[in-house]
Amino acid sequence: MKVDRLVSIIMTLLDKKRIGAQELADMFEVSPRTIYRDMEAINLAGIPVRSISGVGGGFEIMPEYKMDKKVFSTADLSAILTGLSGLSNIIRGEELANVLAKVKSFIPAEKAKDMEIKANQICIDLSPWTGNKNIRPYLEMIKTALQDHKLLRFEYTAHHGNKTVRIVEPYQLVLKGGHWYFQGYCYIREDYRLFKLSRISELQMKQETFMPRDYQKPILDFEEIAETMQTEIKIRIHKSVLDRVLEYGTYDRLAPDHDGYYIVNFPFIENDYYYNILLGFGDQCECLEPLHIRTKIRRKIQNMAAIYDNERSKTS
Secondary structure: OOHHHHHHHHHHHHHOOOEOHHHHHHHHOOOHHHHHHHHHHHHHOOOOEEEEOOOOOEEEEOOOOOOOOOOOOHHHHHHHHHHHHHHHOOOOOHHHHHHHHHHHHOOOHHHHHHHHHHHOOOOOOOOOOOOOOOHHHHHHHHHHHHHHOEEEEEEEEOHHHOEEEEEEEEEEEEEEOOEEEEEEEEOOOOEEEEEEHHHEEEEEEEEEEOOOOOOOOOOOOOHHHHHHHOEEEEEEEEHHHHHHHOOOOOHHHEEEOOOOEEEEEEEEOOOHHHHHHHHHOHHHEEEEEOHHHHHHHHHHHHHHHHHHHHHHHHHO
16 A cells, blocks of 8 residues: 555545545545555544545545544655655646645644754656756647647657657656656557657647547556566776766675775666667777677777768768
8 A cells, every 4th residue: 555645535535525436446546445445544634534426426535524634644744745856846737736735734833843954855846957858848749639639649759760740649748767758659650658758859749639538547657677688798897987887786796806806796788779889888898708799899999980080081
C-alpha cells in the first residue's frame, strides 16, 4: 500500500465533494478493489470516509468532519512538501500550487519553523542545468493535452537522425533517468510509443479530441533485460574521469593501477550508446579487452581523426 497514493486520495477527497471508486481507480492506475482497501486504511487512520451508493454516489469525507492537523506528522508533511516542490520546479500549474497551499495549511503555526528547516534539508530540482529550452513549454502543452484528451502533432528525431511527423494520443508523462518522456498511441506506427521530449520539435496540440483507450504502460525497468545483454569489458582509466566512470559502476569494480590509473571491469552492451560512453572519456580511457571491442574503438577513433585531417587539407 503506497503512502503517497493514500495522501493523494485524501487530498482528492478534500478537493471534491464526492468521487466514485472507478474514477479514483483510473486516476491512480489501480483496481477498484485496491481503492476500497485504501478507503479502509484511511478510515483506520482516523479520517471518516463514507460510501454513497446509487446514481451520483461515491466516496466522500463526512461533511461534519474537520480535518485534524495532527493526522500528518512533521516528517509526513516535510516529505510531501519536498516532493511537490521538486515537481513544481519543472511543471507549472494551478493544480500544484493549490495542492502545495493545502498541504501547508496542515502545518500548525508553532511547527512552521521546524517544518521549514526539515523541508529545506532535501532539495529536488528536476529542471536541467542547461539544454533544450523547449522542454518546459512542451511539458505544459502535453499536460494540457492529457487532461483534455487532445491529439498532439510533432516532428520526431529517432535513432540515426531519421525525422518523422507523428500524430499521437498522449497517455502519460514519464520522468526517467533525468529525462522527460511521454507515452502515447502513435497513429503512424499504429502502436504505443515512448517519446523523448528532447527529440521533439514543432509540437502542436490539435483541436481534435480522442476517446481514451486501455493503454499499455511503458516498460521502464530494464535492469533484468540489461543484465542478460550486458557483458564486462576491461578498461584502464585515469583518476581524472573516475567520477564519471562511477556513474556506471561501483568501487568494487575498480582496482588501483600505478601513476593515478585504475583498471575497471566496466558493464558494456555492444551498441553505439555504450561505444560513445567510452569515447566520451577521451584519452583518459583505454579499452584493454576484449580485442574485438578494442579494435572497433580504434576504428572509430581513426574515422574521427580522418574527418579533421580532411578539414585541415581543405583550409590549407
